[in-house]
Amino acid sequence: MPCVGDWLNNPLSIVQGFFAQNVPNSDWEKKVTEYFKEKLKENNATNWVPSLNDVPVHYLKPNSLVKFRCMVQDMFDPEFYMAVYETVDPNTNARVLHFGKYRDVAECGPQQEIDLNSSQTVTLERQTLYCVPVPGESAWFHAYISASQARVSPSTSYTPSRHKRSYEEDEDMDLHPSKQKEQHMGNRGGGDIHGCVEPKRLETEAPAAHHLISPNCSPPLDLNFPLPGEKGPACLVKVYESWESFKVNDVLEVYGVLSVDPVLSLVNSEDRDSSALDPMECMDTAEEQRVHSPPASLVPRIHVILAHKLQHINPLLPACLKEEESKTFVSNFMSELSPVRAELLGFLTHALLGDSLAAEYLILHLISTVYARRDVLPLGKFTVNLSGCPRNSIFTEHIYRIIQQLVPASHRLQMTIENMNHSRFIPHKDYAANRLVTGVLQLASNTSLVLDETQLEQGQLDTTGVHNVTALGNLITWQKVDYDFSYHRMEFPCNINVLITSEGRSLLPSDCQVHLQPQLIPPNMEEYMSSLLTAVLPSVLNKFRIYLSLLRLLDYSISDEVTKAVEEDFVEMRKNDPESITADDLHKTLLVARFLSLSAGQTTLSRERWLRAKQLEAQRKARLQQQKCVNGNEL
Secondary structure, eight states, rough: OTTTHHHOHHHHHHHHHHHHTTTSSHHHHHHHHHHHHHHHTTTTHHSOBBBTTTOOOGGSSOOOEEEEEEEEEOOOEEEEEEEEEEEEEEETOEEEEEOOOSSOOOOOOOTTTEOOOOOOOEEEEEEEEEEEEOOTTHHHHHHHHHHSSOOOEEEEEEESHHHHHOOOGGOOSSSHHHHHHHHHHOTTTTOOTTSSOHHHHHHHHHOOOOOOTTTOOOOEEEEEOSSSOOOOOOOEEOOOOOGOOTTTEEEEEEEEEOOOOGGGGGGGGGTOGGSSOOGGGGGGGHHHHHHHSOTEEEEEEEEEEEEEEOOOOOSSSSSSSTTTHHHHHHHHHHTTTTHHHHHHHHHHHTTTTTHHHHHHHHHHTOOOOOOOEEEEESSOOOEEEEEEOOOTTTTHHHHHHHHTTTTSSSEEOOOHHHHHHHHOOOOOOETTTEEEOOOOOOOOOOOOEEEEEGHHHHHHHOOHHHHHHHHHHHHHHHEEEEEESSOOOEEEEOOEEEEEEOOSSSSSOEEEEEEEEOOOOOOOHHHHHHHHHHHHHHHHHHHHHHHHHHHHTTOOOHHHHHHHHHHHHHHHHHHHTTTOOOOHHHHHHHHHHHHHHHHHHHHHOOHHHHHHHHHHHHHHHHHHHHHHHTTTTTT
């Protein structure tokens, strides 16, 4: 067997060892998976695996083990591959068996030919997922991941100091490392891999329009990032086992073999030799070939050895809370929950200009999540409309910046007429390229989406604008987005926390409207809001981040005794004043009580929390009624 260090730098040598020992049995595949699973369980082993999220692909050694945290943006059709194939030496007639798993290109010695008619050949299927970095990941998230990542040097084509650069820092690098890498790998594809464009831009960052230029300078290649200005690579993730469990919009962490073989770029090369390609591929349209087989230097391939869905993406929390070690972490944090909540409430109260009621509701909103669905109704969604925000003010922008500092993934959508009429919100199927073209609303679960209506001005919505507003309404009400497949629409359920900031009552539906009542007006809003974040210690911010992510994951229940007491309370209130409370009001109060209990670390509803929820709702309604009387119309 190979030496221990090979599992990271040369995982295919480990696979070869198991393959050679266990052929013709199929046990070798299971043993490979178990081997890497055990290796990654070792102390901090996962931190030693280079991440494609943080290290530019041209700094990584081809065929090394890498990891990638990503969202499944699209799923291509399954493809056939030679799992086992046989080569023959025409001179000596010597035959050798090879494995094709975890490879894009068949390995064949200089004096060997592949025997396509061999009885030993095994053809199997694998699934290709088109994956992008999780949309809207926060800057603190990347900073924490980069700091915890071990400084390894998987490639001999760069120095360790270069490895420290992230995608964001890579703008100022010189161009030599990528050129050295191409020379090191060998330009088997013929011609310049990068064609007429700048290598630095190609391999580090996607510009705002998500376009990169393909090697033959044909039309721009759209990397299909849902949000504008996203950075990092898109990857073709090849899955060999249990791919039925993965679906579009799932967030995954994959460990696998990095494949950036230049020969993969032949598909997009105008002067390619058609005989070098699979004849079956020629049945695809040119556009489909271009999209499904992009240059590996732009869209690397990962052959998955291990993959799992992420319950959450907060790096400050254990990946799985059900493990014994994680339970200790949770119990230790829960013991100090009360002061953390008090500090967070104070912090958000200052951010909301002294409005403690709005701060309470913002906490409840940030820990809300869809915990179940009853028929089409999503249970647990809690969209808040924060009205009373100053118009065209930097206030809403700074509120979003504060939310960015608290959650792992977020996006602010300015609801201008221009954005409504020209942005692509809903993903749609492109049948010519046989792919799902993304939209702004293709987001991962638990993403915080801030809709800023204070930017809305007078104007006319066109057909696209009307469809976009309808899509936002469906997202808020039903927590679903209807993807456009031309001949029909397909529902994709989601779990997005939507906060609407507006001057008056929002044009969009919401579960709860809270009218902002500032207790102070800072003379310099920019300075005031910026000083809030600098005044908070990083360790305290981390506690806020753990608090908000952890409470979303807790189970919650209501005892029969409390259920009966709530029902009696509701009947009594209806008896005293039938107009004072409706069934919808009861549902909303129960929802407030749920998140109020969870915010205090309680997983069951108590009489005390029920009364507190009623009190909060009474204050919120009284404020709305007061504002209505002042303005003389409904908010």
